[in-house]
Amino acid sequence: MELYTIDGGNFLCDGGGIFGGVPKLLWSRQIKADDRNLIKLTMRCLLVVHDDRKILIETGAGTKLSWKFIENNGIENADILIDSIRNAGFTPDEITDVVHTHLHWDHCGGGTIINDKKEVIPTFQNAKYHVTRSHWENAMNPNPREGDAFFSDDLLPIEKAGLLNLIEEECELIPGFEMRIFNGHTPGQIIPIISYKNKKLVYISDLVPLVANIPTKWISAYDLYPVTSMEEKQSFLKEAYDENYILFFEHDIKFECASLKWNEKKGAVLDKTGKLSEFI
Numbered sequence: 379m380e381l382y383t384i385d386g387g388n389f390l391c392d393g394g395g396i397f398g399g400v401p402k403l404l405w406s407r408q409i410k411a412d413d414r415n416l417i418k419l420t421m422r423c424l425l426v427v428h429d430d431r432k433i434l435i436e437t438g439a440g441t442k443l444s445w446k447f448i449e450n451n452g453i454e455n456a457d458i459l460i461d462s463i464r465n466a467g468f469t470p471d472e473i474t475d476v477v478h479t480h481l482h483w484d485h486c487g488g489g490t491i492i493n494d495k496k497e498v499i500p501t502f503q504n505a506k507y508h509v510t511r512s513h514w515e516n517a518m519n520p521n522p523r524e525g526d527a528f529f530s531d532d533l534l535p536i537e538k539a540g541l542l543n544l545i546e547e548e549c550e551l552i553p554g555f556e557m558r559i560f561n562g563h564t565p566g567q568i569i570p571i572i573s574y575k576n577k578k579l580v581y582i583s584d585l586v587p588l589v590a591n592i593p594t595k596w597i598s599a600y601d602l603y604p605v606t607s608m609e610e611k612q613s614f615l616k617e618a619y620d621e622n623y624i625l626f627f628e629h630d631i632k633f634e635c636a637s638l639k640w641n642e643k644k645g646a647v648l649d650k651t652g653k654l655s656e657f658i
């Protein structure tokens with residue numbers, strides 16, 4: 379098995395959004411916001427290559443968004459995804475599987491592109507796109523609060539092309555590629571756990587968006603069910619500490635990976651940060 383970090387571009391996000399009820403006085407010691415209170419996040423994807431399978435986790439924001447949306451959200455380098463896959467030595471047509479942890483625009487927009495005829499088509503024509511059924515059904519009929527995070531252009535062309543595979547329950551996509559399901563951030567979020575050599579790497583997605591979100595109560599205001607989200611994170615991070623998992627961050631622009639240590643009062647807390655290559 380080989381692992382490649384794939385660049386999906388960056389965007390700006392309201393600092394208060396990412397840290398929910400945590401006062402700015404506290405979170406601003408961890409991360410600097412700009413004069414509009416925005417902090418820069420990345421959309422880091424991961425390519426897992428094993429035998430004949432080339433599994434891409436997430437696809438960034440993609441290139442279909444309007445200039446207004448791009449400007450409002452400070453999106454930069456959203457077109458870098460394909461170049462980054464090519465730099466790793468692969469073509470889009472070689473991708474066999476796309477795992478979208480969930481379908482918020484900053485996770486799945488690169489899964490579709492606009493062709494010469496101005497049609498929206500799947501970017502990865504030979505891939506199956508995996509999403510949980512519970513999340514797909516939620517995305518098709520979202521509540522108004524979450525509705526702004528979904529774009530039908532990111533979703534329907536995949537289904538129309540017959541490339542959608544709906545995951546019913548926690549399972550292995552291939553041996554050593556486990557898909558766990560969490561429901562606090564949004565119903566049916568997939569968290570992949572990849573066995574690599576004798577280690578386990580967790581693609582932590584929006585269960586823990588940034589290293590600064592590791593403390594139990596530092597949950598995002600974007601989570602639909604915050605108490606569920608907090609309990610899921612607390613129990614998963616205990617498992618991650620017990621099992622010595624490496625966390626791989628999608629959104630943390632500074633820290634690609636982190637490990638955990640145990641604190642008697644706080645439970646699992648940050649131990650070390652570093653690049654993927656420093657951990658595996």
Ligand SMILES: [Zn+2]
Pocket residue numbers: 480482563584
């Ligand atoms: Zn999300």
